[in-house]
Amino acid sequence: MNPLRSYSSLLIVIILIISAAVVNGQLPPLRPRACSATRRRVEFRELSVRDRYAYLTAVKCLRQTPSRLGFEGSRSVYDDFVAVHRESVPVAHGVASFLPWHRPFLAFFEVALNQFCGYTGTLPYWDWSYDSQAPERSILFSNAYFGSNGNIANNTCVNDGFFADTTAAYPELHCLARDFDIGDNDGMGSLMGAQYSPIEMEWIVRQPTYDAFRQTLESHPHNNVHLSIGGDMAGLITSVNDPIFWLHHCNLDRWWARWQLAHPLIRDTYSGNIRRGADDDLAADTDILSYSGMWTDTMVWEVMNFTGGMDGLLCYTYSNSIGPANITEPGLLEPVLDPDFPLPGGADTPDDAGNGDDGGGGGGAFRRRRRRRKRRQVRRQAAQLHKLTTPSPFDRSDATSLRSHRRLPAEYFVKNNMTATQTARVQNAESHFDKFLDAVNSAHWRSLAALDRWTPDPVPFVQWDLWKKQADVFLDSLNLDVATLFD
Numbered sequence: 001m002n003p004l005r006s007y008s009s010l011l012i013v014i015i016l017i018i019s020a021a022v023v024n025g026q027l028p029p030l031r032p033r034a035c036s037a038t039r040r041r042v043e044f045r046e047l048s049v050r051d052r053y054a055y056l057t058a059v060k061c062l063r064q065t066p067s068r069l070g071f072e073g074s075r076s077v078y079d080d081f082v083a084v085h086r087e088s089v090p091v092a093h094g095v096a097s098f099l100p101w102h103r104p105f106l107a108f109f110e111v112a113l114n115q116f117c118g119y120t121g122t123l124p125y126w127d128w129s130y131d132s133q134a135p136e137r138s139i140l141f142s143n144a145y146f147g148s149n150g151n152i153a154n155n156t157c158v159n160d161g162f163f164a165d166t167t168a169a170y171p172e173l174h175c176l177a178r179d180f181d182i183g184d185n186d187g188m189g190s191l192m193g194a195q196y197s198p199i200e201m202e203w204i205v206r207q208p209t210y211d212a213f214r215q216t217l218e219s220h221p222h223n224n225v226h227l228s229i230g231g232d233m234a235g236l237i238t239s240v241n242d243p244i245f246w247l248h249h250c251n252l253d254r255w256w257a258r259w260q261l262a263h264p265l266i267r268d269t270y271s272g273n274i275r276r277g278a279d280d281d282l283a284a285d286t287d288i289l290s291y292s293g294m295w296t297d298t299m300v301w302e303v304m305n306f307t308g309g310m311d312g313l314l315c316y317t318y319s320n321s322i323g324p325a326n327i328t329e330p331g332l333l334e335p336v337l338d339p340d341f342p343l344p345g346g347a348d349t350p351d352d353a354g355n356g357d358d359g360g361g362g363g364g365a366f367r368r369r370r371r372r373r374k375r376r377q378v379r380r381q382a383a384q385l386h387k388l389t390t391p392s393p394f395d396r397s398d399a400t401s402l403r404s405h406r407r408l409p410a411e412y413f414v415k416n417n418m419t420a421t422q423t424a425r426v427q428n429a430e431s432h433f434d435k436f437l438d439a440v441n442s443a444h445w446r447s448l449a450a451l452d453r454w455t456p457d458p459v460p461f462v463q464w465d466l467w468k469k470q471a472d473v474f475l476d477s478l479n480l481d482v483a484t485l486f487d
């Protein structure tokens with residue numbers, strides 16, 4: 001028997017014993033801990049393989065733990081989370097409380113994984129900025145972990161990966177679905193639009209107010225990930241059905257924490273609209289966050305402090321991710337190469353092919369490597385000379401530039417009852433991102449996410465704090481007014 005299977009059946013037995021002692025229809029017995037020592041949430045790829053499977057196994061276990069909250073149609077504690085999120089749609093999305101509402105929601109999930117399924121680790125996050133230039137190739141979307149795109153021949157059901165053939169309860173029983181956004185490149189397989197890259201995220205963190213930061217983060221990187229994965233992730237009612245939801249939102253919470261740390265004087269400020277589709281500016285940090293019985297109502301100010309807030313329930317810090325310097329096992333960052341999308345920067349010319357001595361270090365090998373690098377450099381320079389615009393989100397041939405992002409479709413604004421002012425603001429920001437990317441690409445910024453970082457002969461990564469210094473100097477040199485991003 002597969003050891004993972006026997007591990008999960010052991011867990012199920014333990015859970016059944018525990019659940020027999022719990023009265024149904026009551027709150028799950030989620031107990032906060034006092035925050036004496038913060039725990040670090042890390043990127044999924046920073047976890048050892050064993051720890052990755054401990055997390056995935058615990059998530060699967062929550063899907064098999066009987067529902068505690070008694071929502072109609074809920075089969076499991078996992079479904080309870082989907083239902084609570086569904087109830088929150090109008091009060092926690094497109095409004096100021098988007099970030100504060102999701103912060104405890106993530107913490108409840110972490111506690112539930114521990115209390116129902118014995119998981120002792122922290123929630124991992126997905127740093128999609130690292131995968132931003134070809135997210136569909138990320139190892140997270142491989143058969144080993146979260147599985148790939150849905151099967152077009154089978155209602156876009158996810159048929160591979162750890163959660164293959166999972167069913168979801170909301171809005172009605174269906175298979176877990178993904179439908180990668182393939183843009184205009186129909187027939188190109190599992191292509192997904194480009195996500196926001198590390199340098200764009202650093203720019204977003206410079207937003208000078210909470211409201212501008214929240215709107216930028218939610219309308220752009222947040223939406224882009226949801227909509228380009230598609231299927232369950234594309235809808236507010238269904239997104240929690242896809243287990244990648246937690247890693248995406250954990251990453252968004254990380255960016256809020258980063259914004260708070262970057263703006264110490266205003267880290268606990270809170271502002272913006274409280275009603276979806278309204279331009280009111282009524283948000284106050286005494287506003288109530290409610291979780292449909294999963295937890296007692298909480299005020300916004302209680303969640304500001306992630307190292308002790310909510311009586312110690314919030315008790316964590318985040319790693320900075322970015323780059324294999326932080327990764328425990330070299331090689332695991334290798335993308336899952338789709339044979340239909342050969343990496344142009346990494347394709348060796350025929351005379352290089354098959355010498356296979358990259359790691360040898362002899363004098364001849366060194367010269368060959370240098371020649372190859374030189375040729376690549378020339379190709380890169382030629383590509384840059386002929387580049388007129390930032391490549392499209394669906395381009396996979398440019399190995400050095402950052403791609404633009406797909407514009408939000410018109411239906412999005414209608415479906416979310418956005419006012420004309422809100423719509424104009426989002427579209428204005430979309431063109432600012434285009435301009436920003438043009439400036440970044442024409443200044444030849446070497447992005448950590450550029451596809452030539454993934455070649456067999458990768459450019460070495462730097463330590464995060466060094467990278468951050470370089471990024472700050474670079475952003476200053478662009479001389480772009482960050483306040484215009486979301487005015």
Ligand SMILES: [Cu+2]
Binds near residue numbers: 085093102
């Ligand atoms: Cu949400």
